[in-house]
Amino acid sequence: MTAFSRRHPSVNFIFFAFVLLLTMMTEHPAIALISLTAAVCFALCCVGAGRLLRQLRLIVPLMLFAALLNPLTSHLGETVLFRFPWGSDCTLEAVLYGAFAGIRLAAVLFWFVCWNSVITTDKFLYLFGGAFPSLSLTLCMGMRFVPRLLQRMREVSLAQKCLHPDGKRLRHAGRVVSITVTWALESALDTASSMKSRGYGLRGRTAFSPYRFDLRDALALVWIVLFGAAALTGRLRGRFSFVFYPTLSGERGIFTLLFAVCFGMLAAYPLISEGKEALLWRVSR
Numbered sequence: 001m002t003a004f005s006r007r008h009p010s011v012n013f014i015f016f017a018f019v020l021l022l023t024m025m026t027e028h029p030a031i032a033l034i035s036l037t038a039a040v041c042f043a044l045c046c047v048g049a050g051r052l053l054r055q056l057r058l059i060v061p062l063m064l065f066a067a068l069l070n071p072l073t074s075h076l077g078e079t080v081l082f083r084f085p086w087g088s089d090c091t092l093e094a095v096l097y098g099a100f101a102g103i104r105l106a107a108v109l110f111w112f113v114c115w116n117s118v119i120t121t122d123k124f125l126y127l128f129g130g131a132f133p134s135l136s137l138t139l140c141m142g143m144r145f146v147p148r149l150l151q152r153m154r155e156v157s158l159a160q161k162c163l164h165p166d167g168k169r170l171r172h173a174g175r176v177v178s179i180t181v182t183w184a185l186e187s188a189l190d191t192a193s194s195m196k197s198r199g200y201g202l203r204g205r206t207a208f209s210p211y212r213f214d215l216r217d218a219l220a221l222v223w224i225v226l227f228g229a230a231a232l233t234g235r236l237r238g239r240f241s242f243v244f245y246p247t248l249s250g251e252r253g254i255f256t257l258l259f260a261v262c263f264g265m266l267a268a269y270p271l272i273s274e275g276k277e278a279l280l281w282r283v284s285r
Contacts, residue, residue: 002045002118003277004270008217009123011224016115018228019267023107028240028250029096030260032104038267039110045274046117059109063102070098076245097244114270126209145184153180220273227266234259 004012023035044052072084077093084090121144156179160172167175234240239259242250 002042002270003273004042005046005118007220007273008211008213009119009126010213011217011220012118012123013127014221014228015224015266015269016111016119018224018232020108020111022228022231022235022263022266023104023111026235026240027100028242028260029100029103031240031263032100032107034260034264035267036103036107036110038264038271039107039114042270043110043113043117045271046114052113055110055113059106062109063106065102066105067098067102070101071095078246093244093246093248096248100244123211126211149180149184152183156180156183220269223269224266227262227269231259231263231266234262 004015019035019038022031026032040052043055047055071090071094074094074097075089075091077089077091079092080089081092081095082090153176157172157176160167160175160179164172164175234255239251239256242248
């Protein structure tokens with residue numbers, strides 16, 4: 001668990017809302033690079049190097065696909081690099097916009113990797129259970145059920161291979177599906193009985209919550225809102241505007257740099273929090 005994961009759920013949610021919104025809304029390459037760098041570093045803290053490498057197997061091909069698709073489909077731009085065999089132009093502007101699209105897509109995907117590690121099921125229910133109780137519970141149960149179902153299918157498949165090492169593939173798949181579906185139905189009935197016995201749906205029912213908003217959460221929220229609002233103001237005022245077609249042009253100047261620094265301070269907050277905790281631990285020892 002990271003230091004940022006121990007913050008209040010509202011602090012976590014507001015941070016991800018700011019950083020994802022700005023990453024998806026902004027078309028400036030510098031913002032995409034800052035967001036990708038911060039997301040990769042924080043994902044490394046959240047899931048570790050092993051799981052991050054497994055995530056890269058999915059994210060890198062998607063990133064390359066987005067980067068290569070744009071020059072193949074868009075032929076705008078004034079700087080022609082070469083011609084494809086079918087006669088279309090490959091322009092520098094199309095290549096750079098494809099690279100930018102791939103970087104931004106990778107940044108968003110890495111931020112969602114961090115989201116899955118930080119915003120747990122309990123936090124999701126705490127945030128949205130009061131306003132949308134049924135929808136929140138359904139989403140949480142669905143997100144939890146799919147990984148459990150896949151894990152159970154792997155366990156059943158391994159057990160069946162041990163019992164029937166020479167069995168046919170079709171019969172093996174039928175056994176695995178039958179056993180897994182039976183387990184899923186039994187689990188659903190147990191969950192329904194447990195929820196009914198605990199009084200789910202009754203009026204006036206209360207729920208225990210371990211989350212308390214303290215001074216550290218308040219300071220973190222001030223940091224996030226301050227730099228997030230500053231970066232959002234820069235985006236709305238056009239300080240992050242960048243045009244790829246027909247030629248490359250974008251905003252420059254001290255204000256653009258200042259707003260980019262604000263976004264960098266926002267995106268780097270989980271890393272700063274983690275570094276501060278590591279420093280305090282080292283000093284305390």
